[in-house]
Amino acid sequence: MSEDTISLKKYTAVLAILIVLIMTVLDVTVVNVALPVLAKEFAISDSLAVWIVTIYQLLITMLILPLSSIGDLFSYKRTFLTGVVVFTLASGMCAASQGFVAILVARAVQGVGAACVMSVNIALTRLIYPPKVLGRGLALNGMVVASATAAGPTIAGALLAVTSWHWLFLINVPFGIAAFCLGKKYLPHNPVKKQSNKFDWISALENVAVFGLLFMALGGYTGRNDEMRMIIMLLACGLVGYFYIKREMHRAEPMLPVDLFKIRLYSLSVVTSVCSFIAQMLAMVSLPFIFLNGYGFSSITTGLLMTPWPLATMIVSPMAARFVERHNAGATAAVGMVVFAAGLYMLISFSGSGATEWDIIWRMTVIGLGYGLFQTPNNIVMVSSTPIHRTGGAGGMQSTARLVGQTLGATLVTIIFAIMTGATTTSMVHVCLWVSIGFAIVAGAFSVSRK
Numbered sequence: 001m002s003e004d005t006i007s008l009k010k011y012t013a014v015l016a017i018l019i020v021l022i023m024t025v026l027d028v029t030v031v032n033v034a035l036p037v038l039a040k041e042f043a044i045s046d047s048l049a050v051w052i053v054t055i056y057q058l059l060i061t062m063l064i065l066p067l068s069s070i071g072d073l074f075s076y077k078r079t080f081l082t083g084v085v086v087f088t089l090a091s092g093m094c095a096a097s098q099g100f101v102a103i104l105v106a107r108a109v110q111g112v113g114a115a116c117v118m119s120v121n122i123a124l125t126r127l128i129y130p131p132k133v134l135g136r137g138l139a140l141n142g143m144v145v146a147s148a149t150a151a152g153p154t155i156a157g158a159l160l161a162v163t164s165w166h167w168l169f170l171i172n173v174p175f176g177i178a179a180f181c182l183g184k185k186y187l188p189h190n191p192v193k194k195q196s197n198k199f200d201w202i203s204a205l206e207n208v209a210v211f212g213l214l215f216m217a218l219g220g221y222t223g224r225n226d227e228m229r230m231i232i233m234l235l236a237c238g239l240v241g242y243f244y245i246k247r248e249m250h251r252a253e254p255m256l257p258v259d260l261f262k263i264r265l266y267s268l269s270v271v272t273s274v275c276s277f278i279a280q281m282l283a284m285v286s287l288p289f290i291f292l293n294g295y296g297f298s299s300i301t302t303g304l305l306m307t308p309w310p311l312a313t314m315i316v317s318p319m320a321a322r323f324v325e326r327h328n329a330g331a332t333a334a335v336g337m338v339v340f341a342a343g344l345y346m347l348i349s350f351s352g353s354g355a356t357e358w359d360i361i362w363r364m365t366v367i368g369l370g371y372g373l374f375q376t377p378n379n380i381v382m383v384s385s386t387p388i389h390r391t392g393g394a395g396g397m398q399s400t401a402r403l404v405g406q407t408l409g410a411t412l413v414t415i416i417f418a419i420m421t422g423a424t425t426t427s428m429v430h431v432c433l434w435v436s437i438g439f440a441i442v443a444g445a446f447s448v449s450r451k
Contacts, residue, residue: 009186010128010129010186012182012185012186013124013128013182013183013186013187013188014125014128014140015182016179016182016183016186016187017080017121017124017125017128017141017183017187018140018141018144019175019178019179019182020080020083020084020087020117020176020179020183021117021121021141021144021145021148022144022148022175023087023172023175023176023179024087024114024117024118025145025148025149025152026148026151026152026155026172027056027091027110027114027169027172028053028056028057028152028406029148029149029152029153029156029284029306029310030152030153030155030156030159030168031052031053031056031156031168032053032152032153032156032284032285032288032306033152033153033156033157033160033288033299033302033303033306034156034160034165034168034299035049035050035052035053035285035288035289036049036288036289036292036293037160037165037299038052038103038165041165042099042100042103044100045417045421046289046417046425046428047414047415047417047418047421048100050285050410050413050414050417051104051414052103052104052107053285053410054215054407054410054411054414055104055107055108055111056107056108056110056111056114057111057403057406057407057410058108058111058211058212058215058216058407059108059110059111059112059114059115060111060114060115060118060403061211061215061400061403061404061407062115062207062208062211062212063111063112063115063116063119063208064115064118064119064399064400064403065119065204065207065255065256065400066203066204066207066208066255067079067115067116067119067120068119068120068123069199069200069204069255070119070199071119071120071123072123073198073199075189076120076123076124076127076187076189077124077183077187077188077189079116079119079120080116080117080120080121080124080183080187081180081183081184081187082113082116083112083113083114083115083116083117083119084113084116084117084176084179084180084183085113085176085180086109086110086112086113086116087110087113087114087116087117087172087176088113088172088173088176088177088180089109089113090106090107090109090110090112090113091110091169091170091172091173091176092169092170092173093105093106093109093110094106094107094110094169095166095167095169095170096166118399119399121141122141122399124187124188125141127188128187128188143314143318147314149310149313149314151307152306152310153302153303153304153305153306153307153310154303154304154307155303156168156299156303157298157299157300157301157302157303157304158300158303159171160299160300160303161298161299161300200251200255202247203244203247203248203251203254203255203256204255206240206241206243206244206247207244207255207256209237209240209244210237210240210241210244211404213233213234213236213237213240214233214234214237215407215408215411216233217229217230217233217234217237244256245258256397257397260397263385265381265385266382266385268446268447268449269378269381269382269385270382270397270398270401271446272333272378272443272446272447273378273379273382273398273401273402273405273443274401274404274405274408275405275439275440275442275443275446276337276371276374276375276378276405276439276440276443277401277402277404277405277406277408277409278405278406278408278409278412278436278439279337279340279409279436279437279439279440279443280371280405280406280409280436281405281406281407281408281409281410281413282409282412282413282432282433282435282436282439283344283367283432283433283436284306284309284409285409285410285413285432286413286416286428286429286432286433287306287347287429287433288302288306289425289428289429290425290426290429290430291305291306291360293425294424294425294426294429297357301357304357305357305360305361305364306364307364308361308362308364308365308368309364309365309367309368309371310368311365311368312364312365312366312367312368312369312371312372313368313369313371313372313375314372315372316368316369316372316373317372317375317376318376320332320336320372320373320375320376320377321376321377323377324376324377329377329378329381330377330381330447330448330449331447331448332373332374332377333373333374333375333377333378333381333444333447334374334444334445334447334448335373335444336370336371336372336373336374336375336377336444337370337374337440337441337443337444337447338370338440338444339366339369339370339373340367340370340371340374340440341370341437341440341441341444342366342370343363343364343365343366343367343368343369343370344367344433344436344437344440345437346363346366347360347363347364347367347433348430348433348434350363374443374444374447378447379398382398409436412432412435413432416428416431416432416435
């Protein structure tokens with residue numbers, strides 16, 4: 001077989017991964033924009049509608065570390081293809097949903113499929129690319145994710161303007177089928193570990209319980225005498241978490257990489273990452289409500305107004321990566337969070353009455369520039385601060401930190417909307433943005449403290 005043929009097979013395998021990455025990322029951003037439409041369709045409150053985003057993020061967060069372990073022990077390829085099948089079928093279930101409960105169940109199943117894919121994405125990329133050019137593969141994945149995030153709001157707005165919300169999910173089906181066919185034929189197999197390395201079911205169940213109890217406690221809060229139930233679930237989460245961490249500390253290759261948290265720089269980077277993603281999701285989930293219901297923009301305009309943020313992040317991220325080769329990454333990331341917070345403040349202090357789209361677009365661009373200036377330097381610090389032989393664990397924890405932050409952010413929007421039931425949309429969103437600014441400041445403070 002010629003070298004060209006081998007290269008073509010590798011590129012085709014990469015294409016299969018990128019297609020599914022685009023699908024899973026789009027299913028966060030397009031649904032964010034569509035939340036007000038879905039709330040009206042199912043006759044539910046805004047706080048309940050946010051669960052359509054939260055349940056998806058929650059299932060991914062609970063399952064990504066256990067599924068990553070399954071991929072290590074058995075097969076990255078099989079785990080990936082299973083995820084593609086589950087995600088594609090669940091997309092059809094979402095489109096066919098006739099009620100709020102039905103779409104919640106379908107979104108949960110989608111989360112399982114997305115977790116399968118995300119848990120082995122980096123591992124498959126390492127198998128496909130030679131070590132000398134692995135960075136190019138990871139950079140390509142990042143660029144595609146950023147592009148999908150940037151395009152998501154526009155795609156959602158365009159689809160909602162010309163057709164029903166069902167097509168936000170149906171569009172995944174043909175791409176899922178194509179990705180499965182390409183992946184089954186061209187994705188590489190990984191060497192299976194010795195049978196003595198059994199899958200740790202106890203740690204997996206503890207992992208699911210900890211994250212499930214935490215986010216169900218927070219996300220289920222509605223402000224109607226839920227305090228006792230919330231406290232009980234949080235106490236249960238703490239109890240299970242104690243035994244989970246204790247168990248992981250005595251394992252050579254823990255599912256939860258507690259060994260890496262002994263590295264101060266890495267620990268600070270993880271905390272910084274979680275805070276930044278909380279800030280990101282608080283703003284991204286709440287802003288469509290004020291654009292649609294507060295300022296009166298159409299669905300397609302709302303999608304366009306959300307686009308400058310991820311687009312600016314995509315443009316500035318590679319520039320930030322080159323910049324920190326010669327400058328302090330922690331300080332650069334801290335400046336990024338300051339710019340991000342400043343952009344949010346300008347949105348809060350701005351009155352949408354009688355304003356043009358441009359008044360919002362340039363403010364959203366500032367937010368995106370700040371986030372891009374933060375994200376890449378912070379990721380570089382996280383990866384470079386760990387030993388080479390633990391890069392896999394560090395990468396898994398990096399994804400978990402992102403998912404935990406995003407899920408907490410969406411959950412906080414639910415809580416704020418529930419507490420402020422009866423207030424205007426503008427007031428509720430402004431509170432979300434102030435809380436986002438607070439987390440951004442905390443992230444910046446942790447970032448600058450890194451030496």
